[in-house]
Amino acid sequence: GHADKEVMAATVLTSLSTSPLVLYPSSVPTEPASKTWKEVLSASYSSSTSGNWSWDASDQSVPSTPSPPLSKDSTHFMFEDPIPRKRKNSMKVMFKCLWKNCEKVLSTSSGIQRHIRTVHLGRNSDSDYSDGEEDFYYSEIEVNMDSLTEGLSSLTPTSPTTAGPPPIFPPPLSDVSRSEYVGVNGSQSHTSSLLSQSLDDVFVHVLTLSHLLFPRKPRGEAKKCRKVYGMEKRDMWCTACRWKKACQRFTD
DNA sequence: TATGCCGGGGT
DNA sequence: ACCCCGGCATA
Ligand SMILES: [Zn+2]
Numbered sequence: 001g002h003a004d005k006e007v008m009a010a011t012v013l014t015s016l017s018t019s020p021l022v023l024y025p026s027s028v029p030t031e032p033a034s035k036t037w038k039e040v041l042s043a044s045y046s047s048s049t050s051g052n053w054s055w056d057a058s059d060q061s062v063p064s065t066p067s068p069p070l071s072k073d074s075t076h077f078m079f080e081d082p083i084p085r086k087r088k089n090s091m092k093v094m095f096k097c098l099w100k101n102c103e104k105v106l107s108t109s110s111g112i113q114r115h116i117r118t119v120h121l122g123r124n125s126d127s128d129y130s131d132g133e134e135d136f137y138y139s140e141i142e143v144n145m146d147s148l149t150e151g152l153s154s155l156t157p158t159s160p161t162t163a164g165p166p167p168i169f170p171p172p173l174s175d176v177s178r179s180e181y182v183g184v185n186g187s188q189s190h191t192s193s194l195l196s197q198s199l200d201d202v203f204v205h206v207l208t209l210s211h212l213l214f215p216r217k218p219r220g221e222a223k224k225c226r227k228v229y230g231m232e233k234r235d236m237w238c239t240a241c242r243w244k245k246a247c248q249r250f251t252d
Numbered sequence: 253t254a255t256g257c258c259g260g261g262g263t
Numbered sequence: 264a265c266c267c268c269g270g271c272a273t274a
Contacts, residue, residue, distance in 0.1 A: 093272095110274080226255065243266060244257055255274080262267075 091142045098137050105141070112138045224250050 095112035097104040099120050106112045113134040117123045120137060224247040225237035234242065238249040 222256090224256065239265090241256085244268065246257060253274100256272090258269105258271085260267105260269090263265080 091144060094141050094143050095138050096141050098139055105143075109138075109140075222250070222252055 092107070094105050094107055095109050097112060097115060097120075099116070102120070104112070104115055106115060113130055116134045116137045117130075121133070225241035228250070229236040238247060240246055240248045
């Protein structure tokens with residue numbers, strides 16, 4: 001029952017907190033070197049896909065990443081191909097809420113972040129301040145617009161613009177109780193849905209517990225040479241930044 | 253608006 | 264190899 005899920009979630013949590021891929025550095029007296037999952041991931045992606053337009057081959061002093069001891073099975077379902085990094089015709093990127101039983105899809109990342117902050121995290125202050133935690137609760141998806149353009153103008157499923165301040169229907173702490181609501185609609189007759197359902201449960205438990213255990217901490221601004229030194233001191237930028245390539249002095 | 257940077261040019 | 268920039272995604 002739920003106790004098993006809690007144990008599983010707690011196990012995943014502790015393994016996360018002792019691995020290099022920590023949610024937050026935990027207790028952070030020396031705060032600045034914090035990385036979010038996304039940043040760590042994108043770093044490992046770029047190191048593996050070798051975005052090396054490189055001008056020098058003898059200076060590659062980074063052999064191979066030591067591949068963190070975290071079991072891939074516990075992470076792959078959260079990180080499935082976030083951005084295919086290519087633009088395609090009539091493919092629009094949308095942002096989908098990952099919260100249990102919430103299939104909300106919005107067109108902007110700021111919109112989905114507000115959605116998560118207000119209705120799931122129970123932060124009813126509608127300030128635009130992002131506490132860097134919303135990233136774990138939504139994902140980017142691609143939607144083919146051509147398949148939708150048939151017979152529209154009759155439906156307006158969600159208002160994409162920043163119009164309606166959403167009703168604050170769940171009071172705070174509803175996220176904790178919401179994770180107990182699972183399985184209300186037991187009509188999922190897919191054969192393989194059992195495994196993914198369990199993973200989803202673990203996922204939402206990990207998110208909930210981490211949300212409970214870890215303090216809120218703002219996202220570290222990724223300052224690169226341009227912003228650090230400014231346009232007037234362009235000669236202090238690293239070569240890549242001067243050539244409008246990916247910065248290599250400040251890597252995330 | 254500004255920043256980061258890919259793709260595509262030059263020399 | 265070294266350098267530059269249009270244009271785009273993103274905040
Ligand atoms: Zn740089």
